[in-house]
Amino acid sequence: MIRALFFDFYDTLCYVDDETYFAGKVEMGRILGIDPETFIKEWRKTGGESLIGKLESTKDRIAKVASVLGITLTDEKITRLNEVENDFLFRAAELYPNTGNVLNMLRRSGFLLGIISNASNTVEILRKKFNLDHYFNVIN
Structure with a gap:
């Protein structure tokens, strides 16, 4: 599962x-x-x-x-x-349309969510703009 x-x-x-x-x-x-x-x-x-x-x-x-x-x-x-x-x-930078809705649906369905990126330095810049901590358990 x-x-x-x-x-x-x-x-x-x-x-x-x-x-x-x-x-x-x-x-x-x-x-x-x-x-x-x-x-x-x-x-x-x-x-x-x-x-x-x-x-x-x-x-x-x-x-x-x-x-x-x-x-x-x-x-x-x-x-x-x-x-x-x-x-x-x-x-x-902008999130793709409906990204927030899809991530919220996945969280409500019980999934743990994470970002793994080779651009983690710049993801940090956008972390607050997109409220990423609201959606993701891990950002690396």
Whole structure:
């Protein structure tokens, strides 16, 4: 008998509006004083390392991109860029329609629910926005 269900987060429960999200990348490029397309290109190149945990946090990813581009960042600048990334992700992310209804139905049916994601760092940013603790027993 199945007692628990685990979900990936992005592209299963949640989608990210690309236009809004990449507006954040344009802003990050502007803050760095470089062409936004150059920043976006290097950001995308670090996606794989981010997904497998080689770059453990968004701040690590920002530092890697800056290093590749030959830009030295202060801790304050890294923090500012991290805030921009988090802000635009927060604005761009939405649950798929009826996700809450389905999760509530599963909980009422007695299922334990969990999120297992290779993007757990960014799931934390959205945890409160979507009240994920209301639905899930485990978020990892």
